[in-house]
Amino acid sequence: MTDAPKTLVEKILREHLVDGDYAVGNEIGIRIDQTLTQDATGTTSYLLLEAMDIPRVKTEASVSYVDHNMAQFGPENHNDHLYLQSVAAAKGVSFSRPGNGICHQVHLERFGAPGKTLLGSDSHTPTGGGMGMIAMGAGGLDVAVAMGGGAFYLTCPQVIGVELKGALQPWVAPKDIILKLLSVLTTRGNVGCMVEYFGDGLASLPAPARATVTNMGAELGVTTSVFPADEQTRAFLAAQGREDSFRSLTADAGASYGPITKKLHVETDATTIANIQECCTDVTIGEANADGIVAVTFGHVVIDLDALAPLAAGSPSPDNVRELSEIAGKKVSQVLIGSCTNSSFQDLMIVAETLRGRTVHPTVELGIAPGSKQVLTMLSNNGALAALVGAGARILESACGPCIGQGFSPAENTVSLRTVNRNFASRTGTTGDMVYLVSPEMAVAAALTGEVTDPRTLGIDCPNIPLPAAFDIDDNMLDAPLDETAAAQVEIIRGSTIVKPPAGDVLPDTLTGEVALHCGDKITTDHIMPAGALLKYRSNVPEYAKSVFNCFDAEGQPTFAERCLALKADGKASIIVAGDSYGQGSSREHAALCPMYLGVRVVIAKAIERIHQANLVNFAILPLTFASAADYDAIEQTDQLEIAGLAAAIASGETVTVQNKTKGTSFECIVNLAPRQREILTAGGLLNYTKQNA
Ligand code: MIC
Ligand code: SF4
Numbered sequence: 001m002t003d004a005p006k007t008l009v010e011k012i013l014r015e016h017l018v019d020g021d022y023a024v025g026n027e028i029g030i031r032i033d034q035t036l037t038q039d040a041t042g043t044t045s046y047l048l049l050e051a052m053d054i055p056r057v058k059t060e061a062s063v064s065y066v067d068h069n070m071a072q073f074g075p076e077n078h079n080d081h082l083y084l085q086s087v088a089a090a091k092g093v094s095f096s097r098p099g100n101g102i103c104h105q106v107h108l109e110r111f112g113a114p115g116k117t118l119l120g121s122d123s124h125t126p127t128g129g130g131m132g133m134i135a136m137g138a139g140g141l142d143v144a145v146a147m148g149g150g151a152f153y154l155t156c157p158q159v160i161g162v163e164l165k166g167a168l169q170p171w172v173a174p175k176d177i178i179l180k181l182l183s184v185l186t187t188r189g190n191v192g193c194m195v196e197y198f199g200d201g202l203a204s205l206p207a208p209a210r211a212t213v214t215n216m217g218a219e220l221g222v223t224t225s226v227f228p229a230d231e232q233t234r235a236f237l238a239a240q241g242r243e244d245s246f247r248s249l250t251a252d253a254g255a256s257y258g259p260i261t262k263k264l265h266v267e268t269d270a271t272t273i274a275n276i277q278e279c280c281t282d283v284t285i286g287e288a289n290a291d292g293i294v295a296v297t298f299g300h301v302v303i304d305l306d307a308l309a310p311l312a313a314g315s316p317s318p319d320n321v322r323e324l325s326e327i328a329g330k331k332v333s334q335v336l337i338g339s340c341t342n343s344s345f346q347d348l349m350i351v352a353e354t355l356r357g358r359t360v361h362p363t364v365e366l367g368i369a370p371g372s373k374q375v376l377t378m379l380s381n382n383g384a385l386a387a388l389v390g391a392g393a394r395i396l397e398s399a400c401g402p403c404i405g406q407g408f409s410p411a412e413n414t415v416s417l418r419t420v421n422r423n424f425a426s427r428t429g430t431t432g433d434m435v436y437l438v439s440p441e442m443a444v445a446a447a448l449t450g451e452v453t454d455p456r457t458l459g460i461d462c463p464n465i466p467l468p469a470a471f472d473i474d475d476n477m478l479d480a481p482l483d484e485t486a487a488a489q490v491e492i493i494r495g496s497t498i499v500k501p502p503a504g505d506v507l508p509d510t511l512t513g514e515v516a517l518h519c520g521d522k523i524t525t526d527h528i529m530p531a532g533a534l535l536k537y538r539s540n541v542p543e544y545a546k547s548v549f550n551c552f553d554a555e556g557q558p559t560f561a562e563r564c565l566a567l568k569a570d571g572k573a574s575i576i577v578a579g580d581s582y583g584q585g586s587s588r589e590h591a592a593l594c595p596m597y598l599g600v601r602v603v604i605a606k607a608i609e610r611i612h613q614a615n616l617v618n619f620a621i622l623p624l625t626f627a628s629a630a631d632y633d634a635i636e637q638t639d640q641l642e643i644a645g646l647a648a649a650i651a652s653g654e655t656v657t658v659q660n661k662t663k664g665t666s667f668e669c670i671v672n673l674a675p676r677q678r679e680i681l682t683a684g685g686l687l688n689y690t691k692q693n694a
Contacts (some may be wrong), residue, residue, distance in 0.1 A: 005251070005252035005253060005254040005255040005256070006251065006255055007159045007161075007196055007250050007251045007252075007255045007257065008132070008158060008196055008226055008228055008249060008250060008251045008255075009134070009159045009196050009226060009368075009433060010022070010159070010255075011249070011251070011252075012115055012117070012132075012133075012134045012249070013028070013030060013034065013134060013157075015115070016030040016031045016032075016033075016117050016134070017029075017030055017031075018030060018031050018151045019151055019153075019653055020156070021635050022156055023156055024153060024156050024157065024158050025156060025158075025192070026155070026156045027153055027154070027155060027156070027402075027674035027675055027676060028153070028154060028155075028156045029151030029152065029153050029676075030117060030151060030152055030154070031117065031151060032059060032117050032118070032119045032146040032151070032315070033059060033060045033061070033116040033117050033118065033414070034060055034061045034062065034063075034111060034116055034117070034118040034119075035057070035059055035061075035062040035063070035118070035119050035120065035143050035146050035147050036062075036063050036064075036065060036103055036107050036111075036118065036119075036120040036121070036122070036125065036143075037062075037063075037064050037065065037103075037120065037121045037122075037140065037143060037361050038065045038066070038067055038068050038103045038120075038121065038122050039064075039065070039066045039067065039068050039069050039077075039080055039081065039084055039365075039536070039538075040068035040069050040404075040531070040535055040538050040588070041121035041122060041139075041140045041587065041588055041589065041590075042064055042065075042066075042080075042084055042121060042140065043083060043236040043498060043538060043539040044140045044141075044501055044538065044539070044589065044590070044593070045121050045140030045141065045143050045144050045147075046064070046083070046084065046087045046088075046144070046229060047090035047498070047500060047501055048066070048140060048141050048144045048501065048687060049087075049091065049144040049148065050087070050492075051158070051500075051687060052145075052687070052691065052694070053149065053464065053502075053691055053694075054144070054147065055091075056091055056092040056149040056484065056487065057091055057092045057093055057148070057149075057290065058148060058149030059147055059149070059489070060116070061094065061111055062091075062093045062094065062095065062147050062481075063093065063094040063095075063096060063103075063107065063111060063172075064084050064087075064088040064093050064095050065087075065096040065100070065101075065102075065103035065106065065107075066080075066081050066084060066096065066097060066098040066100075066352050067096075067098070067101065067102045067103050067275065067398075067399045067400050068399070068400045068404060068406075068535060069406075069535055069536055069538065070098055070137075070397065070399045070400075070401070070406065070541070071406050071407065071536070072133060074536065075489050075495060075534065076495075076497045076536040076537065076539065077536055078495075078536070079495025079496075079497045079498055079539070080495075080497075080498065080539055081342070082125050082139075082493040082495065083248050083492065083493055083494055083495065083498055083539075084624065085097070085479070085493075086490055086491065086492045086493045087492050088479070088481075089479070089481075089482050089486075089487060089490040089549025090482075090487050090488075090490040090492055091147070091487070092481045092482065092484070092487055093147070093481060094478060094479060094480055094481050095478070095479040096397070096478050096479075097475065097477045097478070099373060099397070099398065099477060100372065100373050100398070100477035100478060101370075101371055101373050101374070101398040101399075102122075102226045102340045102371050102372065102398065102399060102400060103122060103340070103341065104119070104122070104124050104125065104127035104128075104211075104215060104340035105127075105165045105340055105343060105344065105372045105375070106373075106374075106478075107127070107128060108127055108128060108130065108131060108207070108208070108211050108238070109129075109240055109374055109471065110145060110242075110475065110478065111382040112128045112130075112131040112133055112135075112245075113131070113133065113237075113242075113245035113247075114131055114132030114229030114233055114245070114246060114247045114248075114249050114350065115132060115133070115229065115249050116133050116134075116137035117133065117134045117135075117152075117249050118133050118134070118136070119135075119136055119137075119138050119140065119142065119143050119152050119590055120135065120136070120137055120138070120143065120144045120587075121137070121138065121139065121140040121142075121143040121587055121589075122137055122586075122587055123131070123137035123218045123585065123586050123587040123611060124137065124215050124216075124218050124340050124341075124421065125137040125138075125224075125587075126214045126215065126217050126218055126224040126225055127211045127215040127340060127485070128211075128214070128399075129211075129214035129217070129224050129226040129227060130207050130208070130209075130210035130211030130212075130213065130214045130215075131207050131210070131227070131229065131236070131237075131424070132227060132228055132229030132233055132247075132249045133226070133234055134194075134222045134224060134226060135214075135224055136154070137218065137225055137587040137611055138152065138588055138611060138614065139588075139589035139592070139611065139614060139615040139618055139622065140589050141585075141589060141615075141618045141619075141687065142269065142614060142618065142686070145686065145690055148690075150594045150690070152571075153501050153674065153676050154223060155191075155192040155223070155610075155674070157193050157194040157206075157222075157223055157225070157316075158192060158193045158194075158260065159193070159194055159195075159196050159257055160185070160190070160193050160194070160195045160196070160222070160257065160258070160260055160300070160301065160614075161195075161196055161198065161256075161257025161258060161300035161301065162181060162195055162196070162197050162300065162301045162302075162303065163197075163198055163199035163201075163300060163301065163302045163303070164177065164198075164199040164200075164201030164202055164305055164307070165199050165200060165201050165204070165302060165303070165304050165305060166200070166201055166202065166304055166305040166306035166307075167204045167305050167306065167307075168204070168305045168308065168587060169306065169308070170456070170461075170462035171227075171310065171445075171454075171455040171456045171458075171462045172305075172309060172310055172439075172441075173212075173310070173439035173440065173442075174205065174209035174210070174212040174213055174310050174358060174439070175212055175216070175341070175342060175437075175438065175439035175440075176308050176309070176311050176439055176668060177213050177303060177305070177308065177420065178212065178213045178215075178216040178217060178219075178313040178446070178684075179216075179312070179313055179318075179321050179437070180279070180303055180308060180311060180321070181195075181213075181217075181220070181239075181301065181303065182216075182219060182220065182313065182318055182319040182321055183271075183272075183275050183311070183321035184275045184279045184280065184301055185220050185262075186220075186269075186272055186319040187219055187220060187221055187317060187319045187581065187584060188221065188319075188522075188570065188580060188581045188607075189221075189262050189263060190220050190221045190222045191221055191222075191607070191608075191609060191610045192223070192610065193222045193223065193260070194222055194223050194224050194225065194226065195214075195217055195220065195222050195224075195225035195226070196225070196226055196251065196397060197213070197225070197226070197227045197228070198211070198228065198250075198251060198296075199302075201303070201305045202227065202228065202230065202232070203230075203231075203232070203404060204225075205232060206232050206235070206236060206346065207232055207233055207235075207236035207237075207467075208236070208344035208345070208346055208347070208467075209345070209346070210227045211231070212341055212342055212344075212347075212349070213225065213227075214226065214227065215340055215341045215421060216341050216421040218320070218421065219319070219421060219422070220288055220320040221581070221584065221609055221610065223610060226517040227582075228249055228250040228251065228494045229246065229247060229248055229249040229250075230248065230250065232467075233246060234246045234248075235467060236467060236553060238466060238470055239468055239470050240471050241471075241473050242472065243471070247509075248424065248683065256497070257299065257300040257648060258282075258297075258298060258299040258300050259282065259297050259299055259486070260297065260298055260299075260300075261295050261297045261559070261651055261687070262276070262295075262296050262297075263293050263294070263295055263296075264293070264294055264296050265292050265293055265294075265439065266288050266292045266293075266294055267292060268522055269662075270668055273285065273294075273296055273680075276296055276298055279301050279302060279303065280298035280300065280301050280302065281298060281299035281300055281302060281433070282297075282298055282299035283296065283297070283298045284296075284297045284298075285297075286290060287356070287574070291629065292512040293503075293527050309322065309323070309324065309454075310438070310439060310454060310455060310456070311324065311438075312324065312417075312436040312437065312438045312452070313329060313423060313436065313437040314423070314434070314436050314585075315423045315424075315425065315434055315435045315436075316423060316425040317423065317424070317522065318421060318422060318423060318437055320423075320641055322436075322452050324442075324452070327436065327452045327454065327543075328451075328452050328454060329451050329452060329631030330415055330451060330452045331409060331412040331415060331450065331451050332414075332415045332416070332417050332446040332450060332451055332452060333362065333363055333364060333365065333366050333410065333415065333416070334366075334367075334408070334410045334411075334414065334415075334416040334417070335364055335365070335366045335416070335417045335418075335443050335444075335446055336345045336366075336367045336368075336369075336402050336403075336408060336416065336417070336418040336419065336420065336443070337351055337367070337368045337369070337419050337440050337443050337444070338367070338368060338369030338370070338371070338396065338401065338402070338403065338419065338420070339369070339371075339400065339403040339417060339418075339419060339420040339421065340371065340400075340403075340421070341420055342419035342420075342439065342440050343370055343371030343372075343375065343398075343419075343517075344371055344375060345374075345375045345378055345379070345468065345471070345552060346375065346465045346467065346551075347386055347419070347440045348370055348375060348379055348384065348388075348440070349379070349463065349465040350441060350444070350462075350465055351368065351388070351439055351440050351443070351461050352384035352385075352387045352388050352554075353377065353384070353387070353465070354441075354444045354445075354448070354458075354460060354463060355387055355388060355390075355391035355393065355444060355447070355448070356387040356390075356391070357387075357390075357391075358391055358448060359391055359392055359678055360391055360392035360393060360447050360448065361447065361448055361449060361450035362450070363450045363503070364450050365394065365408075365598060366391075366392065366393045366394060366445050366447040367393070367394045367396050367401075367402060367408050368388055368393045368394070368395055368396060369395075369396040369397065369399065369401050369402070369403075370395075370396065370398050371385075371398060371579055372398055373470055373474075373477055374472055374473070374474075375398070376398050376473070377472050378468070378471065378472050381472065385475075389633050390471055392586060393447075396408070402418075402420075402428065403418075403420045403421075403422075403428070403532045404532065404535065405426075405427055405428055405429040405531055405532025405533070405535075406533075406535065407429075408428075409428050409430045409433075410428055410430050410433055410434075410435075411427035411430070411434070412430065412432065413434075413491070413653075415434045415435075415436065415452075416428060416433065416434065416435050417435075417436050417438050417442065417443050417446045417452070418435055418436070418437060418443070418543070419437070419438060419439065419440050419443050420437060421434070421437065421616075422437075422526075422585065423437050423446065424524045424526045424527070424585060425526075425527075425553065426526070426530070426532075427526050427531075427532070429532045429533065432539075436452070441455045441462070442454075442455055444498050445458055450462060452510075456682045457591040462540045465517060469677060491499055497540055498539040498540070499539065499540045499541060499542065499543075500682070501541050501593060502593070502596070502597050503684075503685060503687050503688065504596060504618075504619045504620030504621075504684050504685025504686075504687065504688065505620060505624060505684045505688075506620070506682070506683070506684035507601060507620060507646050507647075507650065507681065507684075508646065509644070509645065509646050509647045510642065510643070510644045510645075510646070511573050511601060511602065511642070511643045511646055512573065512595045512640070512641070512642050513567070513571055513573030513574060513575045513601060513602065513640075513641055513642075514564055514567055514572055514573075514574060514575065514579050514638060514639070514640055514641070514643065515575050515576075515635060515636065515637050515638060515639045516564050516567065516574035516575060516576060516600065516637070517549060517552060517560060517576050517577065517578075517637060518577045518578075518635065518636060518637040519549075519552065519576070519578050519579070520576070520577070520578070521578075521579035521580040521581060521606070522580065522581045522584055523578050523579070523581075523582050523583070523584070524583070524584045524585040524586075525583060525584070525586040525587075525591040525612060526585055526586065526587045527549065527551050527552075528548060528549060528583070528591040528595070529544070529547070529548060529588055529590045529591040529594055530547055530550060530551065533589075534547050538590060541590070541594055541597050542597065544590060544594055545561055545594035545595075545597045545598055546559070547561070547563045548560055548564075548595055549560050549592050550596060561598055564595075564598035564599050564600060565598055565599065565669070567599055568598065568599030568628075572599075573597075573600070573601035573605070573679050574598060574599050574601070575600070575601070575602045575604065575641055576595070576600060576602070576603045576604070577603075577604050577605070577632065577635055577637075578603065578604070578605040579605065579606050579607070579632060580606045581606050581607055581608075581609055582603065582605035582606075582607065582609065582612065582617075583608055583609045583611070583612025583613065583615075584611075584612075584613075586610045587615075589615040589618065589619065591612060591615065591618040592612070592615035592616045592618065592621055593615075593619050595621065596619040596620065596621055600621055601620075601622065602621065602622045602623075602624060602643070603616060603621060603622070603623050603624065604624045604625070604626060604635075604658070604669055605623070605624075605625060605626070606625065606626055606629055606632055607625060608623050608625065614677075616681050617677045617681055617685075617686070618680065618685060618686035618687075619672070619685055619686075620648065620680075620681060620684050620685035622646070622671075623672075623673075624658075624669035624670065624671060624672075625656065625669060625670045625672055626669060626670075627667070627668040627670055628667070628668070631667040631668075634663070634665065635659075635660060635663075635667075638662070639660055639661075639662040639663060640661040640662045641658055641659065641660055641661065642658075642659040642661055643656055643657070643658050643659070644657075644659075645657075647682070649671050650671070650673070650678055650681045650682055651682060652678070653668060653671050653672065654671055655668050655670055655671060656668070656669050656671055657669075
């Protein structure tokens with residue numbers, strides 16, 4: 001018997017398989033070749049690495065980046081940087097110093113390599129998929145385990161095939177590809193899948209363009225996205241002086257994708273269903289059930305690049321995708337070009353050449369944050385920086401900055417066009433913000449006209465910016481790992497604002513608690529654990545935890561944190577009840593760690609996103625899903641709940657009964673845990689589990 005043709009995903013995963021059987025839906029453990037951390041999740045990750053007594057990392061490459069917490073109001077950020085630099089030196093980790101750039105951009109430039117696995121404590125780690133890597137986001141504790149040589153556990157994925165045909169037309173951008181895909185797959189219902197790109201359209205897409213697509217693929221809620229490694233990949237690696245890292249990698253001829261089934265609502269999801277019908281092969285739509293839900297099945301997605309037009313996604317969700325005709329002419333008062341999605345050399349050269357000799361519209365503030373020191377150096381050496389500055393752009397540092405609400409917040413009731421990947425409510429730092437996620441091409445058009453403008457109508461020729469034959473390479477801001485002797489001499493610097501994170505503990509067999517919050521669909525990690533000006537408290541859980549769910553706090557009323565701490569003092573657990581897609585967005589484990597500190601022990605939702613579910617388990621919070629959506633409506637905030645027989649349910653149960661003492665009712669919840677997650681919860685969290693299994 002000959003082997004069935006394999007997808008690229010299957011090939012790379014099989015090469016790294018260390019535990020479990022490769023079958024879709026199974027839990028599998030894979031070897032991790034590379035890790036990355038960034039400072040906002042990194043301090044916790046390294047504190048946990050230290051708590052696990054791991055003397056030195058065992059990966060091929062582990063890199064610690066500083067790019068998020070850069071504002072430095074008070075000593076917290078700099079304390080973190082010094083801790084991170086010293087702990088990296090002590091543990092054999094490379095350290096990318098503040099100023100060297102955004103983790104994903106720098107990793108792509110200097111470390112990405114086809115066929116490797118990469119685990120990062122940041123949800124946009126899939127950027128590396130643009131170079132044929134299986135690159136995934138995870139909580140910092142999972143990354144710490146991987147740095148220690150432990151396997152990473154994931155659901156063996158269903159592979160969603162995306163065929164790209166033709167070639168992008170002038171002023172239409174890689175960003176439009178991922179926005180189009182978001183309009184088809186949405187941010188919901190893709191947990192446990194990976195996306196794989198193929199088709200003749202790949203030939204004209206350079207690696208950084210592909211990286212834009214895989215970066216924002218995180219918004220689909222898939223585990224990662226991957227492009228084959230081909231001549232474009234080789235050219236990028238060669239231009240980075242790293243051609244020796246190249247390896248050609250594609251799916252086998254005849255590899256098949258799908259069928260993929262999505263459960264959608266006939267009325268509220270009507271646009272998505274129409275988009276699936278327009279863009280997918282072999283679409284079938286089942287009968288609607290009593291709740292109006294239909295099963296929509298398709299083979300693979302096809303995107304015709306020749307026919308693609310510029311798109312935009314409006315607040316508060318990256319899948320709120322709009323045709324330009326719907327929003328053209330809207331006044332724009334702020335434009336931000338940057339972030340790990342769109343700040344490559346080619347992106348910023350298109351912007352610079354469009355702005356050259358022109359002036360930013362008087363009613364617009366334009367901010368530009370180059371993705372890395374390499375990008376900024378090249379713009380400065382070739383004169384493009386002068387064109388940007390000359391046109392009136394405000395040059396921001398090479399870091400996340402405004403993307404995570406660190407400054408450049410828009411004025412009230414104004415529209416901000418951003419090339420970033422997320423437009424969750426208030427992420428900019430302004431309540432009620434109105435953000436459109438767009439390509440650099442569309443962003444620069446609005447910067448010139450002061451309104452949402454189709455760049456094809458500018459009357460300017462679209463600049464043609466080929467991939468450079470050689471990038472400027474200078475790794476002087478990248479501290480190489482120390483050898484073991486030198487590492488042993490390093491003293492780890494710990495400022496007083498760095499507080500040891502709390503560990504989890506075993507859940508009681510009978511849990512009594514109160515519904516501390518009843519919230520709706522699409523609650524993101526930015527709702528749970530806001531960043532922006534609070535980001536500097538990442539290394540101090542008791543301080544940061546004061547702001548958990550602060551978007552739901554009402555003036556003059558006790559905050560969510562205060563209510564939870566009062567329940568904890570009373571010996572009661574806090575329980576969160578939520579709708580669909582709970583925990584979307586970031587990998588920040590603080591969205592589990594801080595609630596755990598407050599006494600949250602259970603989350604009951606209609607559905608929970610992958611990284612967040614793993615973080616809950618790692619910090620010994622039980623994730624449950626409603627067996628019937630009607631039970632979500634019947635439960636209210638402050639209801640008293642009791643769940644008995646938890647130990648057995650966690651060990652092997654498929655369901656658990658929840659008594660609602662306030663209403664005198666009971667309902668069933670599904671215990672949807674992989675075998676290893678059951679063991680982690682039984683041990684009282686991943687830290688305890690890892691110590692027990694060391
Ligand atoms: C984000 O884009 O939301 C972040 C900030 O990069 C997060 C990580 C964090 O919260 O520190 C992410 O994407 O995982
Ligand atoms: Fe940084 Fe924004 Fe990218 Fe997150 S999405 S890593 S905050 S640039």
